[in-house]
Amino acid sequence: MNATRPQTRRERLDAKETAVISAARALFLEKGEAGTRVAEIAKRACVAEGTLYLYFKNKRAILQAVVADHWEQLTVGAREAVEGQTETFDKLEALTTFHLRAVIADWSLLMLGTRLWATGAEAEEQMERDYRRNYVAIFDDLFRRGQDRGDVAADASLWQVRDLFYGTLEYTARTMMLHPERTDYDGVTEFVVAQVKSACLSGGQMPLYKEESGSRDLRSITGRLEAALKDLKSLDV
Amino acid sequence: MNATRPQTRRERLDAKETAVISAARALFLEKGEAGTRVAEIAKRACVAEGTLYLYFKNKRAILQAVVADHWEQLTVGAREAVEGQTETFDKLEALTTFHLRAVIADWSLLMLGTRLWATGAEAEEQMERDYRRNYVAIFDDLFRRGQDRGDVAADASLWQVRDLFYGTLEYTARTMMLHPERTDYDGVTEFVVAQVKSACLSGGQMPLYKEESGSRDLRSITGRLEAALKDLKSLDV
DNA sequence: ACTTATTATGAGTTTTACTCATTATGACAA
DNA sequence: TTGTCATAATGAGTAAAACTCATAATAAGT
Incomplete structure (x- = not known):
């Protein structure tokens, strides 16, 4: 004061x-x-x-702190983006948009993090992995809740879909960095979300479902509408 | 002699x-x-x-030579793998299998390559990019021939599918490195090939959804209804 | 065998991360 | 206010390691 x-x-x-x-x-x-x-x-x-x-302790520790700081900010941002939505795939879309923009905005900072790889010092690499795991936990959470709600197939493989999601986005971001003329956030978001959706619909195998998924979505949404309506009626207004 | x-x-x-x-x-x-x-x-x-x-010239140049050597070997291997097949998607599968196994086998060597990123020396980073481009040219070639043959949609976006392919595979390989129990080459190959196929069927848009946009609207409306309900409940009536 | 260009050497230089003996600061008590 | 002490700050000094260069060995050509 x-x-x-x-x-x-x-x-x-x-x-x-x-x-x-x-x-x-x-x-x-x-x-x-x-x-x-x-x-x-x-x-x-x-x-x-x-x-x-x-x-x-040394120069390396300074770099670690810079990187850790960045991962923490990223994690906070991603959590906020996802919390703004309620539906599984709306959350996914929000996370996609956030991640893509964040990765591109802070590309150099992320690349700086790679300085901690392949150093021959296991502890350092573990630290980077831990922050990363903490970050992707947001996706994992989203995925599991999606399974609970029936939006995501119960036999879909979390880690395969996660790798699809973050792998594609990272490479896409790199492409956009190197080729600014290809920067089309909306198009890419749509592409990635669609791919992830298709991977979420059935585990190992690819779907080739037709309108089945559509009607499933509709059925689940209708159920929720009915439940909400019932809830609403039960309030004494 | x-x-x-x-x-x-x-x-x-x-x-x-x-x-x-x-x-x-x-x-x-x-x-x-x-x-x-x-x-x-x-x-x-x-x-x-x-x-x-x-x-x-210096230590860094030695590292560059090591990395360059590795990319050249990788490129030769990938080319051989693809040449063994005639059909577009057989080639794709062969490339997937090769890439996945190679990345896992030489993971540490690839990570060593990241030492050339974010160094503040543009020329160095360019070198790594050039070798990488030369390597992925095999995929590009496959993709374009696929388009010529009609196996791949003419409006499919090469770079988006390429990023999907290599991004997913790299992240998958990393997962397999860290979790040997998840190492399932065939399953992963099948998954990745299926995803790439689906992305090859139509360009920007995902093919599989028909009434998707309709149910998306519904879902978003439902979400807003639910949120409103929650809001309503939170008022002490 | 002689000349000359190429290749090899490792002791010495320079750069830079890191240490440590010394000094400054500020919290608290008398 | 002044004194005491633990905590924090300093930068000259040290050590390690990348890189240089004057000198020497080697080999090709005559």
Whole structure:
């Protein structure tokens, strides 16, 4: 609350840590990890080089923090996007749009994360995997709820569909990065959602169902409408 | 033809270069790029450290050579796999099987290639992209011939289907790496081929839905109704 | 056998991540 | 306010490793 230095001790330390992460992110994005000097990061964050090492074990740990920070933001964003919808496939569409845009917007940052792969240090790679798993858990949740509701076939394979979803989107995003003229969010979203839907309809095998799925959708929706109506009547208004 | 030292000068130089690449590949795979000393590579390849720098500009160039070598082998293998078949979708299946197995077998080597991303050096990244493009040209060729033969819809989008194909396969391979119990080459091949087929049948739009848009509308309306109901309930009446 | 261009060498240089002895800061008590 | 102490900050110094270069060996051509 003080105008001058409002912070508690903890806050001051956190602010400094954040400053280092921000400085590092900017520099890593501009010049890559190898091209960035630790001394530069320190200078930009307005701390002495030695101080920086009180906050992070080494340069690699700074990169890890940058990447972790990014995954956390991504996860929050994806969760928000999905929570804005109620229907399984509306959620899917929202997640698709969010993921595609986020991946493209932060492409360099995501690529920076690949710096933690194939380092020969298992613990580091595990960290990246854990954040990723936490992120895709949103899809998993969506998928499982879809199964509960009958929107997704009970025998559909979660991991196969998940790989289809994120794999296609990542490659698509890369293409869009390299060929801006191919950037068509709506078209791609429609394509990906349609593919995922078709994979959701039946597990291992491809469907080739015709209007069966349509009428199933209709039946399930009608059931819900009826339930909602009943519910509504039961309220004493 | 000489039993002792048969080589011409050029052959001798090539052999030395190859020795360096092999040594580097082994060490990089074992300890990662950062964990490998250039001196180690030189020792293992039986050349002096200074000599090594006559063949490669720097450590990064050695890594590039290792990666380039790998992409070339992959491309040869994929081409052979596809040439063994005559029908469009038999070729596709052969390519799927080959790619999946190759990616899994050489996963660490592929991950090593990611070391060339996000380095802040555009030229390096371009090299990786060029090799990749050369590799996926096999798919592109397959796709276009399929269109000529009428197996693939004329309005199907090459790059979207290509991203679907390679994206799904890469993510699937990663899953299989991390979860060996999910390794089911045939099942995955079937799944991926089916997805690609369905995407090949018609371009931007997914083919299979007829009344889909109708039920989508219904679903979205139902969702809004349900949300309104929930809202209504939350008012203490 | 001599000359010359090519190839090889490893000790030395430079760069840079990281350490540590020293100093500054701020919270709390007297 | 002043003194004490734990916590935090500093940057000159160290060590490790990529890379250079003056010198030497090798081999091709005459």
